Amino acid sequence: MSRTVYYTGTSLDGFIATVDHSLDWLVSRDNDPDGAMGYDGFIAGVGAVAMGATTYTWVRDHDPGWVPEGPTWVFTHRDLPALPGADLRFTAADVAQVHAEMVAAAGGKDVYVVGGGDLAGQxxxxxxxxxxxxxIAPVTLGAGAPLLPRRVELEVLECARNGEFVCVRYAVRRTPTAA
Ligand SMILES: NC(=O)c1ccc[n+]([C@@H]2O[C@H](COP(=O)([O-])OP(=O)(O)OC[C@H]3O[C@@H](n4cnc5c(N)ncnc54)[C@H](OP(=O)(O)O)[C@@H]3O)[C@@H](O)[C@H]2O)c1
Structure with missing residues (x-):
């Protein structure tokens, strides 16, 4: 069954990019993509991808080869330039409706929410x-793009060390809506 997973690198103090959207503090560090909870194992199970406009713009400008092979929904209200060769769908549609399309497209594989944090929060x-x-990278940034700017209750499912990182997989706890 398809899971929807927010998979990201973060600073210890909960930022996924600096204020000026640099990822130097993250991508420069030792990490084995084939290792514990690494990217290669994760992406092999992914069938659809979601990201926000800032994340897409960063990828397009800094690492255009990175966009995963599967269908990718980019949430934006703007007319952003496409990346040649990538299977992109730009959308400002209702998040639940897009999610249903993503789950269908994923064909039983997982939905990967790349970020940013507010999109994951939506x-x-x-x-x-x-x-x-x-x-979790061994650094604090003090400010930047937030990891998940919501209160979300979580349960630890798995943790591991990979290179310089401590990796944790959490289940999102669904709390009943107050009557
Ligand atoms: N550390 C990591 O592994 C990691 C992972 C992912 C991202 N990042 C970085 O973190 C930063 C995230 O940037 P960010 O906080 O600005 O988040 P973002 O989600 O990348 O971009 C936010 C923008 O997405 C659009 N958007 C969001 N929700 C939408 C919706 N429901 N409908 C339509 N459009 C929507 C809006 O842009 P419009 O104005 O176009 O509507 C919004 O301003 C970036 O620098 C990125 O490179 C790091």
Whole structure:
């Protein structure tokens, strides 16, 4: 069954990018993509991808070869330039409706929420986020793009060390809506 997973690198103090959207503090560190909770094992199970406009713009400008092979939904209200060769769908549609399309497209594989944090939070708000997986870099940034700017209750499912990172996989706890 398809899970919807927010999988990301983060600083110890809960930022996924610096204020000026640099990832130097993250991508420069030792990490084995084939190792514990590594990217290669994760992406092999992914069938559809979601990301916000800032994340997409960063990828397009800094690492255009990175976009995964499967269908990728980019949430934006703007007319952003496409990346040649990538299977992209730009959308500002209702998040629940897009999620249903993503689950169908994923064909039983997982839905990967790349970020940013508020987009992951929008999935969580709708009860559509199943897991949060973080690789915690040994650094604090003090400010930046937030990991998950919501209160979301989590349960630890797995933890491991991978290179310089501590990796934790959490299940999102669904709390009943107050009457
Ligand atoms: N550490 C990591 O592993 C990691 C992972 C992912 C991202 N990042 C970085 O973290 C930063 C995240 O940036 P960010 O916080 O600005 O988040 P973001 O989600 O990448 O971009 C936010 C933008 O997405 C659009 N958007 C969000 N929700 C939408 C919705 N429901 N409908 C339509 N459009 C929507 C809006 O742009 P419009 O103005 O176009 O509507 C919004 O301003 C970036 O620098 C990225 O590179 C790091």
């Amino acid at each position: 999935f969580a708000d709708l009860g559509l986020l199943d897991e949060v997986v973080v690789a």
